[in-house]
Amino acid sequence: MPDERERTDTSVDGREEQAGRRNFLKGALAAGSVAASLAVEGARIPAALAQQPGMVPGTTNHYYVPATDKTVHWGYFSKLLRPLLELNSGDFVTIETLTHHANDDSERMIKGDPGAESVYHWDRQRKGVDRRGAGPMQPTLFGRGAGEGLGVHICTGPIAVRGAEPGDILEVRILDVKPRPCANPQYKGRSFGSNAAAWWGFHYKDLLTEPKPREVITIYEIDASGEQNWARAVYNFRWTPQTDPYGVVHKIIDYPGVPVDHRTVQETHGILKSVRVPIRPHFGVMGLAPSEVDLVDSIPPNYVGGNIDDWRIGKGATMYYPVAVPGGLFSAGDPHAAQGDSELGGTAIECSVTGTFQLNLRKKATLGGTALAGLNYPLLETQDEWVLHGFSYANYLTELGADAQSKIYEKSSIDLAMRDAFRKMRHFLMTTRGLSEDEAISLMSIAVDFGVTQVVDGNWGVHAIMPKNIFG
């Protein structure tokens, strides 16, 4: 990431996009029947409830948010975004999320899919979603495009939770995660993802073989039915300069969603033969809008979550986020089919998925004595574990001053993330288990596993895993 970031335009959406967003909301809300206007799925919701036309007080509703050019924000979080929906605590929502790497192979990841096509639309006249990143809309910094690619993830949302206020905790239960089937009849029954070994990867300046440096895209295939729990490589290609429909040449992967012209690249098939990659479908990005800044680059994770890139944030897991702005403003994106701890080369298998969530608001006054007391960082709970996420900077937006959004990329360090993960786990054990500092430190030495979450997101991550069964 370039160091000399600045923003000359703090508007969140272009005028057209704002209007579009409002129109979507009007359409959905005008009839007073949000649920009825949205597809409903999920065996977890009683059919009677799921078919409720609108919100019945005291019941839970199940909303559906498709991914379209009107429902996504690309490359940034913002407290200024008007929410798509406002839910009650306890409501369910199914959210489609799209990978921002779909244009690495549009035949397999976009073609025939109206939602993806609307988001990725880009011809000489118009982009489906113009702003991509938290940079200026007029790309005066680097000339890459609107938003300058300072932030890359397609996020669906935000969704507000009624009554959520700073100091509360939003509990997000991930009930289901399903790969998005390829809509191109040629690849029926399959889903596809892209893995980019890119310039922001840990390996990039440390390659052995020529040509150096290089960026390489590997396309993976998974079974859309979910019956096969592994991915396999289809082919790879070396990135070549790509000219986008506005005429800008992208020598490297410096702007999200640039269509790759496959006449300009050499596909190598037959790679990674007989290799089966276990899939771990999850969301690289899930989180709330921070309060500090109007427009926040989606890449560095933060105290309200965001791009944590922990593969454990998948089906069955629950995330807890501190609410920083009214309504919380929850978004999800950066879907992954599989990732290793560290996300070494820069990305996972970036693969569109649809998630079903339950959002529960935990009011500040009710948190005392619970595992959420004093929580000021994103916390993951799985069936067997508590997982805390440390970053090089716990809240870089306040710690690194006015230029925080560029400085964070200069200060990436696992050592610092380990320090933060240690402090958070100590806080967690002392606050929620009532341990003394000495008890907490001993327990961390003998029973907590610290791992490298990612070394590619500016604000690098170390997670700390505490098995629940330690506490009788």
Added chain:
Amino acid sequence: MPDERERTDTSVDGREEQAGRRNFLKGALAAGSVAASLAVEGARIPAALAQQPGMVPGTTNHYYVPATDKTVHWGYFSKLLRPLLELNSGDFVTIETLTHHANDDSERMIKGDPGAESVYHWDRQRKGVDRRGAGPMQPTLFGRGAGEGLGVHICTGPIAVRGAEPGDILEVRILDVKPRPCANPQYKGRSFGSNAAAWWGFHYKDLLTEPKPREVITIYEIDASGEQNWARAVYNFRWTPQTDPYGVVHKIIDYPGVPVDHRTVQETHGILKSVRVPIRPHFGVMGLAPSEVDLVDSIPPNYVGGNIDDWRIGKGATMYYPVAVPGGLFSAGDPHAAQGDSELGGTAIECSVTGTFQLNLRKKATLGGTALAGLNYPLLETQDEWVLHGFSYANYLTELGADAQSKIYEKSSIDLAMRDAFRKMRHFLMTTRGLSEDEAISLMSIAVDFGVTQVVDGNWGVHAIMPKNIFG
């Protein structure tokens, strides 16, 4: 660890100890029946073989190496140590190992145990094992004691493998790991370990509560029968200045094996109530003698293994080490009952255990096309995984020059260890699986988990875990 290390004495053993070691070997070997003079255990050895009096060509023998003042080297590795035994490839050996923290509670970890008592013996006249560490025998550097505590682990060995030469690989299969039962009748049926939150811990300069800084010992109890797979805390105490039998005052834990006078410390019982720590019995230290230097501090891990401190190096695991000196010279020590990835506070549950191993020599000429081809680092194989160990410096003894053994403590870094782990995993995938660099990097991003092994051993560690089932 102090920065200003140097050594004025390169002798490996004091004169008495050398003589003692030779006498042990004479006693064992003179009758021509090593096996007969040693206890034999383990259902894996046919009874007929196990009872062989001595070595029968073409058969496997099972040796037993007790831990005594004559069979251990304390705080260092050395190619100059005369081996206790020379095995044939394929032979079995059961090795007793003692924790160097047993004197934190001698009533529970030493009393009544002849082996431990001989090692820990220390009165005004004599220490059972004088040299503790790779420093000078006359403690002119810091005045701590012989060897200056520049290296702390009690290692049992070394054991030579017949025909092992530099370039070969020694495969060490860990067939069993059993806690050493407490020999004090008062605590029958139990084993004990000590966890020190010490000055070399990651937390030490970052404490919240007073007094700061402080060192804290926590004593844990485990079931010696192995029926209960968890440990529980018994009590803890804050380290107070301890005067050793030679009159040296140890204000901090600066020399291994100093007897703690429990009249000077305050035991706090009732800590970590209802906490059960899952046990993961393993060897913190296992490895071979390096070739670079005569006397090597046992603390920083290295290309020949040593103090890797990965809890996965337990029962059922296999380690592969590059042989650096004739015979290999294998030793084991630093036994642990449980440890978390990172070993945050400085130690694990340090608990004496006995291991049974099979040592297989893999000659250089036979390695081509196997997972061991070109292996120049310690490699762990479990039933399901390959685990590679990266360090801040892969071979600090050569990389950091003449003062390597002090400099390594100034250059600890997880970032560097991550770099090394990445390079090793890339080498492993390219060499042993025939992958291209692009295939290897993609696979590492989506399927290899990188974790923090330890941040307390000078040469910090990151491990990389590759699931075997990825390869059909």
